[in-house]
Amino acid sequence: MIKGKDGTIIPKVVIERLPRYYRYFDWLENKMEKISSKKLGDLIGSSASQVRLDLSYFGDFGQQGYGYNIKKLKHELVKILHINIERKFIIVGAGNIGRALTRYNIFKDTDFTLKALFDINPALIGEKIKGVTIYDVKELGAFVKENSIDIAIIAVPKDAANDISAILIQNGIKGILNFAPLDLNVQESFPVENIHIIDKILALSFMIS
């Protein structure tokens, strides 16, 4: 359970919307000084009242008849989202997705760093991608523990994903971003976010028919 300023539990859907707010404030910062909840809602695709409710969990940023001060709110969101805190990441699986995430600079604008990649394929072990080494997956547990890794990105085939997540959790990982096309068998309270590309494609295929 994640709690807001006054101790109320913040729903997961609200947390998942915060990075959107951040992206918009980052983009608006040099364009305008303040924005109304109505206009902000139009931008991110929700109502004015939803915007006010979402942001109220974290304190009272807006002012009646004035709106939100963009610089100030962006600064607050940086703190709330811990964008300026050093977070250590690893990627398990150095296949197409793992490699693309390493090459594509996902962590720019944050203080997050990618410490290592892991793979089961002996031919890949020791290779470096953008300066990040691929290690043998046998070393995964020890590495996570010794280096106090915060978040792991799982980009392994479906059948291996649950074994990997068990090793990660046993060794103190705090959160998982899962690209494998299944729902990980972890405790409900454990922080997991999923990116299921095929689900999005199937939903689109349905929507266009």
Added chain:
Amino acid sequence: MIKGKDGTIIPKVVIERLPRYYRYFDWLENKMEKISSKKLGDLIGSSASQVRLDLSYFGDFGQQGYGYNIKKLKHELVKILHINIERKFIIVGAGNIGRALTRYNIFKDTDFTLKALFDINPALIGEKIKGVTIYDVKELGAFVKENSIDIAIIAVPKDAANDISAILIQNGIKGILNFAPLDLNVQESFPVENIHIIDKILALSFMIS
């Protein structure tokens, strides 16, 4: 607006859950014959009543005291999700994400095909990835129209994404899967699904603190 069997509007959240049901039925098919709404809910992380409500939009598949026949429901979901209909895809942007999606066999188990990649970089034009040709982005509009492309995957930088989506829509694309880290400026009714990797990472960073 997408309507169900009896003409009621199906909420987008329900549509987005259907591929999950499909994945589970596909996996369960060779393991058991039937499953209760309670057990199905436990698996996919919702309540029994949510499962019954979700599936009721598409007709009456369950039977009181028996549950859902897995083979039959999977077959229905294949029809509902149009997994067995030929859909033509393209990917715009042959950078890290576009290349990874081409190499990673996202369309296996479906009748969807990837017809082309597009990029602005002259050095890439003419190259083939897994047999799929990279074309000049200048040819995008004509290609979409002439080949009746159904869905485009946008994997270009943020600043180019809205121009690309405008070209796609003008030339008859029916849906977009967007990897660029912004919300596309399209009509609300136009089918778009977003995969914002950085949003998931920021949400996790917040959740673990």
